[in-house]
Amino acid sequence: MKEFINIVSDPVYSFTGAIILYFLALKNMTFVGSKKFFMILATVVVLFFGWAASDKIFFTIISWPDNIPITILLVLVFWLTWYSFYKGVENDKRIESGEPPIEGTPENREKVWAWPNLVYTELFTIILGTVFLIAWSVLFKAPLEEPANPTWAPNPAKAPWYFLGLQEMLVYFDPWIAGVLLPGLIIVGLIAIPYIDINPKGNGYYTFKERKFAISTFMFGWLVLWVFLIITGTFLRGPNWTFYGPFEFWDPHKVVAANNINISEIFWIKILGMGLPHNVLIREIVGILMVLGYLAVGPFLITKYWGKKLLEKMGPARYYIMVYLILIMMGLPIKMYLRWFINLKYIVFMPEFELNI
Amino acid sequence: MTSINRTSLNRREFFSYLSVAWITFAAAAGGMLSLIFRYLYPNVVFEPPMDFVAGRPEDYDEGVDERWKNVYGVWIYKHEGRLVAMSNICTHLGCVPTWLPAENKFKCPCHGSGYYPNGINFEGPAPRPLERFKVSLNPSGQIIVDKTKVYRYEKGQWGLPGAFISV
Numbered sequence: 001m002k003e004f005i006n007i008v009s010d011p012v013y014s015f016t017g018a019i020i021l022y023f024l025a026l027k028n029m030t031f032v033g034s035k036k037f038f039m040i041l042a043t044v045v046v047l048f049f050g051w052a053a054s055d056k057i058f059f060t061i062i063s064w065p066d067n068i069p070i071t072i073l074l075v076l077v078f079w080l081t082w083y084s085f086y087k088g089v090e091n092d093k094r095i096e097s098g099e100p101p102i103e104g105t106p107e108n109r110e111k112v113w114a115w116p117n118l119v120y121t122e123l124f125t126i127i128l129g130t131v132f133l134i135a136w137s138v139l140f141k142a143p144l145e146e147p148a149n150p151t152w153a154p155n156p157a158k159a160p161w162y163f164l165g166l167q168e169m170l171v172y173f174d175p176w177i178a179g180v181l182l183p184g185l186i187i188v189g190l191i192a193i194p195y196i197d198i199n200p201k202g203n204g205y206y207t208f209k210e211r212k213f214a215i216s217t218f219m220f221g222w223l224v225l226w227v228f229l230i231i232t233g234t235f236l237r238g239p240n241w242t243f244y245g246p247f248e249f250w251d252p253h254k255v256v257a258a259n260n261i262n263i264s265e266i267f268w269i270k271i272l273g274m275g276l277p278h279n280v281l282i283r284e285i286v287g288i289l290m291v292l293g294y295l296a297v298g299p300f301l302i303t304k305y306w307g308k309k310l311l312e313k314m315g316p317a318r319y320y321i322m323v324y325l326i327l328i329m330m331g332l333p334i335k336m337y338l339r340w341f342i343n344l345k346y347i348v349f350m351p352e353f354e355l356n357i
Numbered sequence: 358m359t360s361i362n363r364t365s366l367n368r369r370e371f372f373s374y375l376s377v378a379w380i381t382f383a384a385a386a387g388g389m390l391s392l393i394f395r396y397l398y399p400n401v402v403f404e405p406p407m408d409f410v411a412g413r414p415e416d417y418d419e420g421v422d423e424r425w426k427n428v429y430g431v432w433i434y435k436h437e438g439r440l441v442a443m444s445n446i447c448t449h450l451g452c453v454p455t456w457l458p459a460e461n462k463f464k465c466p467c468h469g470s471g472y473y474p475n476g477i478n479f480e481g482p483a484p485r486p487l488e489r490f491k492v493s494l495n496p497s498g499q500i501i502v503d504k505t506k507v508y509r510y511e512k513g514q515w516g517l518p519g520a521f522i523s524v
Binding site: 259 | 426427428429430445449450452453455457459460464465466467468469471479480481482484485511512
């Protein structure tokens with residue numbers, strides 16, 4: 001059993017599994033958003049953790065001081081996600097039967113004063129938060145290490161937990177892409193959401209059915225890409241940033257064969273059987289064409305098959321900005337799969353200009 | 358009579374006040390900014406020197422040598438009659454790779470880039486091989502490693518004189 005879990009937590013399987021589970025959950029939202037589902041899920045999770053925590057290695061990993069916040073985060077993320085879906089499903093049922101959503105009922109539309117209603121809540125939250133932090137700081141020692149040394153790095157060298165998603169992305173990309181462009185686009189994209197999304201449905205109340213596309217797209221980026229990568233980076237990466245299963249001993253000598261090659265090498269050497277051309281642009285022409293094709297033909301195909309209605313509703317500027325944001329977001333899983341299946345290092349490889357995609 | 362009793366400025370006076378105000382404001386803001394700019398530069402820098410004497414070529418065995426790694430951030434690599442000095446900065450995002458003698462490779466602990474002993478990258482996201490530093494022999498036959506001069510493989514510089522010593 002433990003062996004099996006070690007094998008399936010390899011990103012190739014677990015990431016694919018996460019995507020499949022995510023879309024299954026979206027398909028069966030009425031069930032996922034029910035209390036019954038939550039009870040089943042909670043039982044399974046508690047039983048699993050109870051069983052797994054008796055394993056020494058698993059327990060060491062989840063109770064490592066650096067990892068405790070992520071264990072808490074996981075529980076909170078899944079609880080809050082389920083809760084918002086639960087509320088959405090409840091409202092969808094009400095809307096279907098012609099009632100207003102719960103937030104729209106007359107007694108819930110009544111206005112109250114910020115003082116004392118809101119301020120009291122905030123006060124209690126602050127007190128509870130402070131108590132929690134004090135208890136935490138008393139119970140656990142801060143995971144401090146020796147003074148920084150520019151010629152030595154701990155192994156594995158892990159970023160703070162909230163950056164571990166980024167660090168995982170960096171395994172597949174050049175720092176300019178995964179360290180500058182993608183994080184920048186995440187921030188810009190989040191800022192742009194209110195300007196792109198002009199659909200007034202769902203304003204002020206929970207719903208799933210009325211906002212299926214918007215919620216699914218956002219939650220894919222958040223749950224499947226960001227949270228999943230944080231989990232991988234935190235619990236499943238050991239010495240040398242090698243993958244280790246949750247029950248696997250962190251043996252620093254574990255060898256994972258990974259001889260990565262670029263598209264240019266596949267094309268010129270493997271397929272055409274000749275050497276790499278000297279001119280950089282000719283050498284990388286296949287990769288450049290692939291990237292340009294993805295960015296130029298992608299929006300066209302999406303519009304042709306799925307997006308016509310949205311294009312009419314949103315107008316071209318909003319629509320194409322959205323399509324490009326989605327395309328670039330999907331670039332991450334695409335690159336991850338290329339790395340896993342054909343050991344691809346870079347699609348466009350131009351270290352001469354510090355540009356690698 | 359007007360000049361004594363009026364309460365508002367005329368156009369010319371308004372603009373002269375305005376320019377004084379703007380100049381004062383710009384000077385104050387510029388002064389603050391210059392302080393901040395000055396603050397970005399440390400008063401004292403404790404950095405190891407950029408060149409050092411690394412003993413004689415005979416002192417090194419065939420293969421990777423780690424003796425200067427912690428002080429100067431340099432690996433000495435001796436192979437097939439050539440001795441080179443390699444930077445210990447990963448070309449992906451600047452972490453410090455670990456030399457794994459058992460696996461005969463360098464492996465970066467940050468994102469898993471791997472390098473052969475000669476510094477060529479072969480796995481993980483590292484886009485190019487480890488950089489090499491200038492090595493030369495001084496008149497008494499000792500190796501001088503000069504970290505200010507860098508030789509990069511993808512620019513075809515590893516064969517240049519200065520990138521290696523024949524031993």
